[in-house]
Amino acid sequence: MTARFDLGVKPYLGFTDSVLDRAAELRHDPAGMAAMAADPRARTFLIAGELVCLHKGEPFNDPAFTFAQAAALVSGPDRLHEQVFLGRNGEAPLFAVAIDPETAKRLRDQSALLVTDLRSLATGSLVEREHLPSLAEAKSLLGWHMRHRFCSNCGAPTRPAQAGWRRDCAACGAEHFPRTDPVVIMLAINGEQCLLGRQARFARGMWSCLAGFVEPGETIEDAVRRETLEEVGIVCGRVSYFASQPWPFPMSLMIGCHAEALTTELKVDHSELEDARWFARDEVAAMMLRRHPDGLTATHPFAIAHHIIRAWLEAEQGLF
Numbered sequence: 001m002t003a004r005f006d007l008g009v010k011p012y013l014g015f016t017d018s019v020l021d022r023a024a025e026l027r028h029d030p031a032g033m034a035a036m037a038a039d040p041r042a043r044t045f046l047i048a049g050e051l052v053c054l055h056k057g058e059p060f061n062d063p064a065f066t067f068a069q070a071a072a073l074v075s076g077p078d079r080l081h082e083q084v085f086l087g088r089n090g091e092a093p094l095f096a097v098a099i100d101p102e103t104a105k106r107l108r109d110q111s112a113l114l115v116t117d118l119r120s121l122a123t124g125s126l127v128e129r130e131h132l133p134s135l136a137e138a139k140s141l142l143g144w145h146m147r148h149r150f151c152s153n154c155g156a157p158t159r160p161a162q163a164g165w166r167r168d169c170a171a172c173g174a175e176h177f178p179r180t181d182p183v184v185i186m187l188a189i190n191g192e193q194c195l196l197g198r199q200a201r202f203a204r205g206m207w208s209c210l211a212g213f214v215e216p217g218e219t220i221e222d223a224v225r226r227e228t229l230e231e232v233g234i235v236c237g238r239v240s241y242f243a244s245q246p247w248p249f250p251m252s253l254m255i256g257c258h259a260e261a262l263t264t265e266l267k268v269d270h271s272e273l274e275d276a277r278w279f280a281r282d283e284v285a286a287m288m289l290r291r292h293p294d295g296l297t298a299t300h301p302f303a304i305a306h307h308i309i310r311a312w313l314e315a316e317q318g319l320f
């Protein structure tokens with residue numbers, strides 16, 4: 001039996017617990033979609049790449065606009081681009097519309113509006129939590145539209161279909177669907193120690209799990225073992241799934257795992273990582289509680305890495 005650490009109330013895992021009913025069965029009906037957009041309860045997000053527009057408010061800013069407000073804000077040389085149907089919040093239809101980054105920057109000058117990036121909204125608690133999953137959905141989907149204006153089969157321009165959940169090519173008939181890129185993110189464990197790494201771009205003193213894209217033809221388990229071997233030279237055996245998190249930068253799904261490390265000698269790939277090392281459980285607990293004597297910390301509670309590490313610390317017995 002290993003000691004259990006009391007890390008307090010479990011924090012919110014960012015972009016999860018969506019309250020929306022995606023109502024995919026309604027996407028094929030353009031007339032029904034237009035009627036929903038005309039519903040007085042309908043709201044839309046305004047998104048320009050990384051940037052989200054919000055009504056300023058206290059304590060939270062509000063990202064939901066009526067279509068009349070959107071049309072009034074974005075007029076003249078500015079344009080509303082792709083409109084996507086995100087789903088229904090109760091009876092209220094929720095959409096998102098893409099605008100140009102230049103338009104978003106102009107809207108920044110309006111004193112009643114806040115224009116900022118989704119990462120800041122999420123980590124700074126600038127919006128009510130219930131908006132975060134749908135903002136992630138909107139940003140990923142609109143980002144896909146921005147990057148898929150032409151058919152990858154024949155090169156002709158494509159057009160949005162299915163309320164924004166498909167792009168069709170009139171030239172060759174190909175139908176293109178929004179992508180989600182799977183990423184494995186894992187904590188390698190060897191007895192009473194775990195392996196954390198840091199990238200040069202991380203905040204000073206912050207350590208996290210290793211991560212990498214799943215490659216074509218690969219299982220999640222194989223991706224965990226391959227990435228761990230490539231990045232730090234550690235051989236892993238058993239892999240167990242923990243939880244997943246939408247990560248709309250630009251359109252990933254983080255697949256959180258624990259992995260049983262079979263070796264301990266590190267060979268760090270410094271083109272991927274600034275550093276990596278083994279950490280004892282009590283040291284990691286101090287990092288999670290922000291009580292480490294050298295000021296070291298673990299990832300922000302909003303990110304799944306924090307939860308993967310926490311699950312290991314809180315396990316009554318070893319995970320492997």
Ligand SMILES: [Zn+2]
Nearest residue numbers: 151154169172
């Ligand atoms: Zn085509």
